[in-house]
Amino acid sequence: MSRDGRPGRGGKVSLTEQAYALIRKEIIACTLEPGLEFTELDMAERFSISKTPVREALMKLQFEGLVRAYPRRGYVIEPVKVSDINEIFDMRLIVEAGAVQFAVERATNEDIARLKEIALSQDDESYHEQPDRSNSINNLFHENIALASRNARLHRSVMQMLGELERFFYIEARSTMAYPERHASHRDIVAAMEARNVGTARAAMVDHIEGTRNVLLASIIDGRRKSSGWVL
Template sequence: MAAQRASAGKSKSHALLGDLAYDQIKQEIIDCVLKPGSEVTESQLSERLKLGKAPIRAALTRLSQQGLVRPVHRRGYVIAPITIRDVNNIFQLRLFLEPPAARLAAQNGIEEEKLRRLDEICRTEYCVDDKQGTAGFLQANHEFHVTIARASGNERLARMIGQLLDDMERLFHFGLSLRDRSPQMQHEHRLLVDAIRRRDGEVAEGVAAEQIRAARDMVSQALMSSSELLDINLARKPAEEIWF
């Protein structure tokens, strides 16, 4: 019996370390501490994060399933690159998923405490020259959209939207030059919260779609002016992959 308890405790400890490794590596990918296209090994990550190879391996397996890293035979892993096609795919999926989620959230209703939190996020601003402030804005924006997605009542849908927002955050952290759209985004967020508060699913769906299209246009313009991103990730890309 004691041996069984010890074994169960050891398994739980390994699982917790795997979760810790996953969270740390994933955040470094999103923040571009681990740059798109760079190579990493289990040994490097184990030494730097002060964790054993087993939890690192488990974390990399999960990240590979999510498409954030790619295994390379006998070399380790490559951090997934960012391409213009990726950006188009992300926004296309957001348009498929988020407007219906907003409609469902409005129809289901959101408790007042969470609505007040959404109101608070609506007041969040960023400045293009303030990296820390921009990071805080992106975290708040992620919380805003995932909160609404979860209110749809479909947890799978919420997880998919959260993953897409992680991918967008990663793009911004890579050095995308954003123009300041704080006033417009605050206005769009307020319109969406107001529609949800009124339980108006049709308006909520329309506002969500317009907001995503505006963000797509902003990112498209910024991406085309980001020479570093274009040089690193579009080298040797066929012309048909460069589209918006």
């Protein structure tokens, strides 16, 4: 099953999987806001699912670090942590700079054409209005670079980090902050790959990741000012 609750190749989705997908989606989109306290009954009533699958879903979400349990009290949506953002972006600098280096050396012309198509499909104006679409395209771009590296472990690492950043990107999209160079920097990365220039591609990826980090942190600080329970 995918994280949005759609069945995979196996077909049927269990109630636990449905509960997990529904709750996770609202946590990621901050519909269930960071710092919110709730009980299993609250979620069962919200999604019209019995308490047992809700309890099992919440165990999975605890493992992902999205929910914390308090015995005899209930649960709380984990606040956003600035330290988490910095740790993930430090890892991205190492992993994705390496991924783009290998991609320059190993990507086919078809791989690069696909990356150019994705980069050109991005629209700065719609970023705040259509965060689902924008984040999906952004993740697709970075995933395709990882795939072009022809290294399965690099690909898994990149996808894990992008998954951990989902909620942060939704908070950014809800803020007034803007990063007009985001999509242009994707195109710079593709241009360096087309030229088969490893040094330029690595530098463009590092600049892109640091630019994203800076805007994201500014958005989180903006969110902290507006919603005191959101951020640690």
